[in-house]
Amino acid sequence: MRISTNTLYDSNINSMNQQQTNLLHTQLQVSTGLRVMTPADDPAAAAQVIEVSQSNAANTQYATNRNAATTALSMSEGVLQSVTTLIQNIQTTAVNAGDGTLNNSDRQTLATTLQGQLNQLISLANSKDGTGNYLFSGLQGSTQPFVTTASGVQYQGDSGQHLIQVSSSEQMPVNATGSDLFMNVKNGNGSFATAASSTNTGSGIIGQGGLDTPPPTAAQRGNSYTLTFNVSGGVTTYSVSGTDPSGAALPATSLPLPNQPYTSGQSISFNGVQFNIQGAPASGDTFTIVPSANVSLFQTIQNLITTLNTPITAGNPASSAAFTQQLNLASGNLNQGLNQVLTVRAAIGSNLNTLTALQSAGSALGLQYQTTLSQLQDLDYTKALSQLSQQQLGLQAAMQSFKTVSGLSLFNYM
Amino acid sequence: MADLSSIGISALNAAQAGLLTTEHNIANASTPGFSRQQTVQSANTPLLTGSGFMGQGVNVTTVTRLYNQFLNTQLLQQQAQSSQLNTYYTQIQQINNVIADPTAGISPSLQNFFSAVSGVANNPSSAAARQTMLSSAQSLASSFQSLNQLFTSMNTSVNGQIGSSVNNINSYAQQIATLNQNITVASAGGNGQPPNDLLDQRDQLVAQLNKEIKATVIKQSDGSYNVYVGNGQSLVVGNQAFTLQTVTSSADPTKVDVAYSSGGKVVPIQQGSLQGGNLGGLLAFRDQSLTSTQNALGELATGIAATFNAQNGLGQDLNGAMGGTFFNIGAPVVNSNSNNTGTAVVTASISNAAALTGSDYTLTYNSANAQPYTLTRLSDNTVTTYASLPQTVDGITLSISTTPSSGDSFLIRPTANGAQGLSVAITDPSKIAAAVPVISNGSLNNIGSGTISAASVVDTPYASLTGSATTAALAAGQLTLNGHGVGASAAGSAPGQSADSAYAIAQAINAITASSGVTATANVNTVSGSATAGSPASWTSGIAANSFTINGINVGAIAAGINAAGEGTNVAAAINAISAQTGVTASANASTGALTLTAADGRNIAIAQASGYTTLSSDTGLAPGTTNATLTLSTTGTAGIVVAGTAPGNAGLTAGTTPSTQQPPVNANLQQPVTITFNNPPTTFTISGTGTGLPATLAYTPGASISYNGWTVQISGSPSANDVFTVKANNNASADGNNALLMAGLQTQNTMLGGSVTYAGAFAQLVSQVGSQTNQLQITSQAQTNMVNQTTQAQQSISGVNLDEEAANLMKYQQAYQAAGKAIQTANTLFSTLLTMLN
Numbered sequence A: 001m002r003i004s005t006n007t008l009y010d011s012n013i014n015s016m017n018q019q020q021t022n023l024l025h026t027q028l029q030v031s032t033g034l035r036v037m038t039p040a041d042d043p044a045a046a047a048q049v050i051e052v053s054q055s056n057a058a059n060t061q062y063a064t065n066r067n068a069a070t071t072a073l074s075m076s077e078g079v080l081q082s083v084t085t086l087i088q089n090i091q092t093t094a095v096n097a098g099d100g101t102l103n104n105s106d107r108q109t110l111a112t113t114l115q116g117q118l119n120q121l122i123s124l125a126n127s128k129d130g131t132g133n134y135l136f137s138g139l140q141g142s143t144q145p146f147v148t149t150a151s152g153v154q155y156q157g158d159s160g161q162h163l164i165q166v167s168s169s170e171q172m173p174v175n176a177t178g179s180d181l182f183m184n185v186k187n188g189n190g191s192f193a194t195a196a197s198s199t200n201t202g203s204g205i206i207g208q209g210g211l212d213t214p215p216p217t218a219a220q221r222g223n224s225y226t227l228t229f230n231v232s233g234g235v236t237t238y239s240v241s242g243t244d245p246s247g248a249a250l251p252a253t254s255l256p257l258p259n260q261p262y263t264s265g266q267s268i269s270f271n272g273v274q275f276n277i278q279g280a281p282a283s284g285d286t287f288t289i290v291p292s293a294n295v296s297l298f299q300t301i302q303n304l305i306t307t308l309n310t311p312i313t314a315g316n317p318a319s320s321a322a323f324t325q326q327l328n329l330a331s332g333n334l335n336q337g338l339n340q341v342l343t344v345r346a347a348i349g350s351n352l353n354t355l356t357a358l359q360s361a362g363s364a365l366g367l368q369y370q371t372t373l374s375q376l377q378d379l380d381y382t383k384a385l386s387q388l389s390q391q392q393l394g395l396q397a398a399m400q401s402f403k404t405v406s407g408l409s410l411f412n413y414m
Numbered sequence B: 001m002a003d004l005s006s007i008g009i010s011a012l013n014a015a016q017a018g019l020l021t022t023e024h025n026i027a028n029a030s031t032p033g034f035s036r037q038q039t040v041q042s043a044n045t046p047l048l049t050g051s052g053f054m055g056q057g058v059n060v061t062t063v064t065r066l067y068n069q070f071l072n073t074q075l076l077q078q079q080a081q082s083s084q085l086n087t088y089y090t091q092i093q094q095i096n097n098v099i100a101d102p103t104a105g106i107s108p109s110l111q112n113f114f115s116a117v118s119g120v121a122n123n124p125s126s127a128a129a130r131q132t133m134l135s136s137a138q139s140l141a142s143s144f145q146s147l148n149q150l151f152t153s154m155n156t157s158v159n160g161q162i163g164s165s166v167n168n169i170n171s172y173a174q175q176i177a178t179l180n181q182n183i184t185v186a187s188a189g190g191n192g193q194p195p196n197d198l199l200d201q202r203d204q205l206v207a208q209l210n211k212e213i214k215a216t217v218i219k220q221s222d223g224s225y226n227v228y229v230g231n232g233q234s235l236v237v238g239n240q241a242f243t244l245q246t247v248t249s250s251a252d253p254t255k256v257d258v259a260y261s262s263g264g265k266v267v268p269i270q271q272g273s274l275q276g277g278n279l280g281g282l283l284a285f286r287d288q289s290l291t292s293t294q295n296a297l298g299e300l301a302t303g304i305a306a307t308f309n310a311q312n313g314l315g316q317d318l319n320g321a322m323g324g325t326f327f328n329i330g331a332p333v334v335n336s337n338s339n340n341t342g343t344a345v346v347t348a349s350i351s352n353a354a355a356l357t358g359s360d361y362t363l364t365y366n367s368a369n370a371q372p373y374t375l376t377r378l379s380d381n382t383v384t385t386y387a388s389l390p391q392t393v394d395g396i397t398l399s400i401s402t403t404p405s406s407g408d409s410f411l412i413r414p415t416a417n418g419a420q421g422l423s424v425a426i427t428d429p430s431k432i433a434a435a436v437p438v439i440s441n442g443s444l445n446n447i448g449s450g451t452i453s454a455a456s457v458v459d460t461p462y463a464s465l466t467g468s469a470t471t472a473a474l475a476a477g478q479l480t481l482n483g484h485g486v487g488a489s490a491a492g493s494a495p496g497q498s499a500d501s502a503y504a505i506a507q508a509i510n511a512i513t514a515s516s517g518v519t520a521t522a523n524v525n526t527v528s529g530s531a532t533a534g535s536p537a538s539w540t541s542g543i544a545a546n547s548f549t550i551n552g553i554n555v556g557a558i559a560a561g562i563n564a565a566g567e568g569t570n571v572a573a574a575i576n577a578i579s580a581q582t583g584v585t586a587s588a589n590a591s592t593g594a595l596t597l598t599a600a601d602g603r604n605i606a607i608a609q610a611s612g613y614t615t616l617s618s619d620t621g622l623a624p625g626t627t628n629a630t631l632t633l634s635t636t637g638t639a640g641i642v643v644a645g646t647a648p649g650n651a652g653l654t655a656g657t658t659p660s661t662q663q664p665p666v667n668a669n670l671q672q673p674v675t676i677t678f679n680n681p682p683t684t685f686t687i688s689g690t691g692t693g694l695p696a697t698l699a700y701t702p703g704a705s706i707s708y709n710g711w712t713v714q715i716s717g718s719p720s721a722n723d724v725f726t727v728k729a730n731n732n733a734s735a736d737g738n739n740a741l742l743m744a745g746l747q748t749q750n751t752m753l754g755g756s757v758t759y760a761g762a763f764a765q766l767v768s769q770v771g772s773q774t775n776q777l778q779i780t781s782q783a784q785t786n787m788v789n790q791t792t793q794a795q796q797s798i799s800g801v802n803l804d805e806e807a808a809n810l811m812k813y814q815q816a817y818q819a820a821g822k823a824i825q826t827a828n829t830l831f832s833t834l835l836t837m838l839n
Helices: A005-032 A043-097 A104-125 A176-182 A297-309 A317-377 A381-406 B004-028 B070-097 B105-120 B127-189 B196-214 B276-312 B500-509 B562-578 B617-619 B738-748 B761-800 B803-838
Strands: A146-149 A153-157 A163-165 A171-175 A192-196 A224-230 A233-241 A268-272 A273-278 A288-291 B037-043 B047-049 B052-054 B058-065 B217-219 B226-229 B233-237 B243-248 B256-262 B265-268 B333-336 B346-350 B361-365 B373-377 B380-386 B392-395 B396-400 B409-413 B438-443 B463-469 B517-524 B525-528 B547-550 B585-588 B593-599 B605-609 B624-628 B630-635 B643-644 B657-658 B676-678 B684-689 B698-701 B705-708 B713-716 B724-729
Touching: A005 A381, A043 A104, A043 A163, A043 B361, A043 B738, A043 B761, A104 A297, A146 B624, A153 A176, A153 B761, A163 B105, A171 A317, A176 A273, A176 A297, A176 A317, A176 B713, A192 A317, A288 B226, A297 A317, A381 B265, A381 B624, B004 B037, B004 B058, B004 B803, B058 B196, B070 B127, B070 B196, B070 B217, B070 B276, B070 B676, B070 B698, B070 B761, B105 B127, B105 B276, B105 B738, B105 B761, B127 B196, B127 B226, B127 B233, B127 B243, B127 B256, B127 B276, B196 B217, B196 B226, B217 B698, B265 B276, B276 B761, B333 B346, B333 B585, B333 B705, B373 B392, B463 B562, B463 B643, B463 B657, B500 B517, B500 B630, B525 B605, B562 B585, B562 B593, B562 B617, B593 B605, B738 B761
Parallel strands: none
Antiparallel strands: A146 A153, A163 A171, A192 A288, A224 A233, A224 A288, A268 A273, B037 B058, B047 B052, B217 B226, B226 B233, B243 B256, B256 B265, B333 B409, B346 B396, B361 B373, B361 B409, B373 B380, B392 B396, B438 B724, B463 B630, B517 B630, B525 B593, B547 B605, B585 B593, B605 B624, B643 B657, B676 B684, B676 B724, B684 B698, B705 B713
């Protein structure tokens, strides 16, 4: 084929241009470290990079969120640890108060100690976090959760949960609400509460009791019972009456037969409830068994203080029995209160454990995203550098050969 | 001897012509468009002598240029295509280089923004966290704006480049016309000898013209070129040139169009017909890439703003007020065509961001048509016609101020302004609606173990409609919902659930809910009897058993009543006695005795008298006959509800469209206090409080959703009798970031492009689209350039000058010249010899 002189030059220039473009591209890749510098370099990878880096950013955000959650949970846990110790101290005080050698003024001293401990508990329950929000007021961060009023300590917060997104699929509550911690404490044994009538004259004391085997049926649950004693001819008997949740009297057919013989300390059980009564109840004395209701921990302590401040009349068995009865009730309620706090602490602990587990899973995922991102857009240096030197060589060869070829001319020989 | 020297002289002349041509070739070796020339020489007519024909020397018949018409035409076409691709590539590369900027682009701004939203969710009472969220929202908005700014300035630049390309075209056309004239004159004056260099110049101009626009050349018999562009608009005819010019587009004032100027009139050209060359590349880039990329970016901005606003609107701000608009959304652009004769103004508003398509639309009005409004979606040229406006299509609601003149048209660009118009609507950090507006609480006095979940604000249906009573059984195809055919309705197993009942038709509709997105509810069927007038016989003698039937079941004997109220009560009791079979319950008005029959599941209520009994109406106030219930359709889809089919009336529906609303208004009673009280036994509960449609008593299912007043809660566990749960306004909730949590969740939710991808996914699609287009253009323009180079080589191999060849020719003609000289010398010597002999 005929070659025009212009073609000789033009095609060489085109080829060198092309090689220089490629060389520059490789050089830019090497200097940025990126294989995909603009979406056109690899449109599919560029799109994936956006999605993966979005996921990676979200994953990083979850890690930040987990730190926030850990801080919040640890803060609550710290306060609740103090609350636990405090409740245990109060329990010790309550046990001390049962010491038969104490006189009225000793008990009043204990009452003063308890009052101090109650104040301490209220102040712990009103703790704030690092940013000035109350820890245990639900979602009402700036509302003081526990306020002492004439009718006792009232809860002003709500039961709202502050959720934090700790992983792509899990939202974790990071607050414990005051209602769960201190207010929703079941009294008695958690199923039912026993009490002696304040007008009792005998020395009978009813125990906390517990659920019998089998437990109450669905129809029996929620029933309240009253035991009325009768002493006639030196024989003490009791009869049981009861009402259902709506207040209607239970028929005799669903109650024990009247005039059951009484033996002090012997277990009494019917309709799935079981308890004992000790001492010598007088004729007409009554004891009640009602379903557990919520009594706040503060109310329990306040009641205990009132009990300790109430003098025991020497030689009056009823007075002494009433004291023991109240003390039993208080220690049962304190136990329930402690359990409540421990349950919440267990939940916090388990959440903290979950966070630790999620943290390592999150790190692994982050590493995975980084690897994917790197695979998608980063440069294989070995390949790129060998490509660079190859392209350099190609360009040099083109230049050299161009010089040689363009130097050939017939005119040189004329 | 004379012959001898004249042959020598002819040879001398021929060699000289050859030398001249060779030198001309050498001189023009680098002249663009030059074709090498050759002398064509031939032997002179021989002289017949007695000894035969004697040669008479040589003469040069012409000088030709070496030129291949076929290759040249091929080269022109390839050059036009190559210029178009190169220009397109150069332009789109600018978008490609910035769109996926990993440090300052949309993608990192989006990540920063959601990180800040999470910050508010984690610490909702922190003013600093809220301020950070506002600032990062602003920087998100400005990253959209700055990318959009690039598109706007590229549009301006493209307009300018179109202008200069048009100027070049006009200049080339003028020069070609002038050369046409010169060539015609030269050819005529030169006895048909070709004016080679003028021809080369003209071909070169045609080649340059093709770099600007694809031009068709037709050679005329007089040697002149006629040049046509576009759809056959003549640019050059003989020695006359016509001009193109740029005009502001009548449809869109931000664009320039290319128009044809003829006889003082400006005639618009269909822009799509201007192919090839720089101009073709610019127009293709603007219409195929720039506009659609800008629209897609706007669609993304609008989508983000709309979904975020919707979630913010469901929340409550730090001041206790319901959330408002968080982002301002760029309003759709509507341009009235500058040629419109009417005064109508079209307004477009975004009703549903998720349904947007990113396309532009043209609305035209032609009063001659039964449906005079024609809407064309420009991305795929889908045409829809309407009898009237307003209409909602693809998430856009179009309305018009008055009836336009026939032939008026409007360009609607729903998302063109989306990126530019994105801005943060609030400046007060406390206005971020981070909290959920309602809170659920269990009473502190609750005895049972029941717990209530956090209240969540629910979406109300995006569209709903209630039809009239059903009239007939539905056959397959008689009703289509959103384009999906509803199958035939089948009778249920109980009396009254016949195939024409709302109950049966609702079941048929719900069978295809998965595809249509539409849910049907058969409404409660109610028949109201009238109060009985006078003192019918039934008051004294009652009604005999089996006198009438309800849904085909005989009603038992009815005792006499002392008056209307007493008789009504007796009839109701008799009907209720068989309600387990009929599904129909009855109640009587306490004073008038008027009966109300109710079928809760929407089945038919058929009342029929037994033969021989004709006084049902006067006895009970009930009229014999069958009453069908109505249906309510609802959807949470973005398509709304489109009812069609051959007989939608069977289901009590009329054909038509109920559009979907993007952000349904929040229930007015949302924050009203509502109390849920468990009854004794706690298997049911009672809902009381302020609100519409609060039912009195409901059965308790642990974990089931309880939804009223726009919120939903679940109660689980074992509540005891008299336990109370409340749902009320979330007051003082400074530490509530649960709505911010939902906002942060939007980052990973598929809300874009009809609910198929996340924000980042939608952006990734845009990036990959731009990337692929650029990548493809890079490859095709390179391939086309290579093709042009190949063809140029082929063309040059014929027409190009090879200096070595010319050097050889130089030597050849030099030697020929020398030889001719020698021949003349020889002739001279011979002549001298003869003279010497004569002396």
